[in-house]
Amino acid sequence: MNSNRRNFIKKTSLVGAGIALTPNLSKANLFSTNRPSEAVYMGGFAAPKLDTVRIAFIGVGARGSGHASQFAAIEGTEVVAICDLYDDLAKKSEKVCKEHGKGERHKNIKLYTNGENDWKKMLEEQKPDAVVIATPWEVHASMALGAMNAGSHAFVEVPLALTIDEMWQLVDTSEKTKKHCMMMENVxxxxxxxxxxxxxxxxxxxxxxxxxxxxxxxxxxxxxxxxxxxxxxxxxxxxxxxxxxxxxxxxxxxxxxxxxxxxxxxxxxxxxxxxxxxxxxxxxxxxxxxxxxxxxxxxxxxxxxxxxxxxxxxxxxxxxxxxxxxxxxxxxxxxxxxxxxxxxxxxxxxxxxxxxxxxxxxxxxxxxxxxxxxxxxxxxxxxxxxxxxxxxxxxxxxxxxxxxxxxxxxxxxxxxxxxxxxxxxxxxxxxxxxxxxxxxxxxxxxxxxxxxxxxxxxxxxxxxx
The missing domain is CATH 3.30.360.10 (Dihydrodipicolinate Reductase; domain 2)
Structure with missing residues (x-):
């Protein structure tokens, strides 16, 4: 992605997720101790049980394709959607997921490859339980925020976000929506x-x-x-x-x-x-x-x-x-x-x-x-x-x-x-x-x-x- 495209993705993704970025946060904001009354501390949070985890993927390139393949192989999962900028990558992961399903799971995987904001349409239409995000670093936070606000748990490749401001937004949104936001540190x-x-x-x-x-x-x-x-x-x-x-x-x-x-x-x-x-x-x-x-x-x-x-x-x-x-x-x-x-x-x-x-x-x-x-x-x-x-x-x-x-x-x-x-x-x-x-x-x-x-x-x- 060239510089213009990178800036475009960043702006459209953040605006689409309804985020208001503040360039310079005050020390009071950075070190705030006030948690809104409706928010829940997520340190030991346990979400309600899911018999089957309906999973969607944003980004199935070098890293994301491995996520799609292995999550599809784990019992108790159903891959419902795959989103990527490139149609060939999405179709490749779709094929692999269906092979892991052996005709019994992952039957109806919907592909979303119509541009940089198609992930938002995917969240709205599919309403997955969990979203796995493996995209360029600069859009990790906006996509995780979008996923949680759409009612999904967010599982994000490293790093979780690029700015302290984005991290606070993830904290506030996770605590408000009561949705997990986990950075997937495999090591x-x-x-x-x-x-x-x-x-x-x-x-x-x-x-x-x-x-x-x-x-x-x-x-x-x-x-x-x-x-x-x-x-x-x-x-x-x-x-x-x-x-x-x-x-x-x-x-x-x-x-x-x-x-x-x-x-x-x-x-x-x-x-x-x-x-x-x-x-x-x-x-x-x-x-x-x-x-x-x-x-x-x-x-x-x-x-x-x-x-x-x-x-x-x-x-x-x-x-x-x-x-x-x-x-x-x-x-x-x-x-x-x-x-x-x-x-x-x-x-x-x-x-x-x-x-x-x-x-x-x-x-x-x-x-x-x-x-x-x-x-x-x-x-x-x-x-x-x-x-x-x-x-x-x-x-x-x-x-x-x-x-x-x-x-x-x-x-x-x-x-x-x-x-x-x-x-x-x-x-x-x-x-x-x-x-x-x-x-x-x-x-x-x-x-x-x-x-x-x-x-x-x-x-x-x-x-x-």
Whole structure:
């Protein structure tokens, strides 16, 4: 999508959803503690049970097609509609969904491919129970707002929104409509992430002190998707914004280890710094003609951003983001406590006094086959139940399927979701707050309390059996 088209989509989507954006919110608004009397706190909210979850999809491209396929494969779902800008993508997902239905489910899937606002018509006509949104970042919030106002639960790809103002609108709308608005952070369902969550809950590494989270994934090749695909819109994000644009894959699990916004601790403020912006411009120069539109962009976003979060209890979290530099993939996924440290990439553990059957002290890591006893003792019950099926179904090693399965399971059982609205907002808030901090030479930026103080009475995420 070119700049004019991106601006058009943003304006029409927001106007169509009935949103009044305020460019500069006052501090009083950002940190408001007043919840309207008709609103319901969504931290542990459980919606009424659904025997069958009627699902619609907005966006079935690179990410959304996987959502459509796997949700359709889960018992208790009915795919009722698919919306996309491209008719071929919609028809491809329709075919896959019907194959999963084996002629018994997903019989009457309605396609909506008539332009950028057809998703609104889909919501009005189909009235789905749940809407899965996998579109460019800038329209996530407007589509989620539209879905909730139409009576549907909203399940949104990461990040949940791009501005603090949008996040407050999502909070207010979810609380008013009593509809879920969950950011689908799949990494929280990775095997190691679930293992470490269980170990933290059982106190294996003592009192938690520090975490390290990242999304370091070289994705310059997406710039070859010039007219269609992820690179066609995401390249503009790298050019126009300078901060940590994609924090949630690394941060989500660490935040849940620490029970942030869940009774124990909460986000307080962050400081953020970006490196020079070099890699994207160099890639464009080396791979595209001099007059190509990528070579006309002024890439402002630093190649790597490092942000430091401070919590109410004084804990620290380092969050890094780099989708440009030539280096191996990592999410870091490190959590450090008074009795040891758990880390990933590669998976490794160090404990005071050593790891049973592997090491004799914390001066060396236990890793590889030496961790077998750790897995046997602390494997998360959810992975024990669903791990083999998840690996068979696929999606980033099975984490995608496990997330989708749990969404359906919670909706059908009438149970709270594993990730609540406020976590999605807080994890996503690193984006705009880091941009503000970078622009202010690293000055601290305070996190809004999207829960309006209710996090203090919110239960920790349960170790689901």
């Amino acid at each position: 929280n369902y990775g095997r190691e992430e679930l293992l470490y969550l269980n170990m933290c809950r059982q106190g294996v590494i003592g009192e938690l002190l520090h975490g390290e989270a990242a999304y370091i994934h070289e994705l310059r090749g997406q710039m070859n998707e010039v007219e269609r695909g992820t690179g066609s819109w995401r390249t503009y994000e790298y050019a126009e914004r300078n901060g940590n644009l994609y924090p949630t894959h690394g941060l989500g699990p660490v935040a849940q280890y620490m029970n942030l916004a869940r009774g124990e601790d909460n986000f307080k403020y962050l400081n953020s710094f970006s490196s020079p912006a070099k890699g994207r411009a160099l890639y464009a120069k080396e791979n595209f003609p001099a007059d190509h539109k990528w070579n006309q962009l002024n890439f402002k976003g630093g190649d790597i951003n490092t942000s430091i979060i401070k919590t109410d209890l004084g804990r620290t979290i380092m969050v890094q983001w780099d989708e440009t530099s030539p280096r191996p993939y990592t999410r870091l996924n490190l959590i450090q406590g008074t009795n040891g440290t758990l880390a990933s990439f590669p998976t490794r553990i160090a404990l005071e006094g050593g790891v049973e059957g592997a090491t004799e002290s914390h001066h060396e890591w236990a890793e590889g086959e030496d961790l077998q006893k750790i897995y046997e003792k602390y494997e998360h019950p959810l992975y024990k139940r669903l791990g083999e099926l998840a690996k068979k179904m696929g999606g980033h090693g099975g984490m995608d399927f496990m997330m989708r399965y749990r969404i359906v399971e919670c909706l059908r059982k009438g149970e709270p979701l594993d990730q609540n609205l406020y976590e999605g907002c807080l994890w996503s808030a690193v984006g705009p707050l880091s941009e503000a901090s970078v622009a202010a030479n690293g000055a601290p930026q305070e996190f809004p309390d999207f829960t309006r103080g209710s996090w203090k009475s919110t239960d920790a995420l349960a170790i689901v059996e």
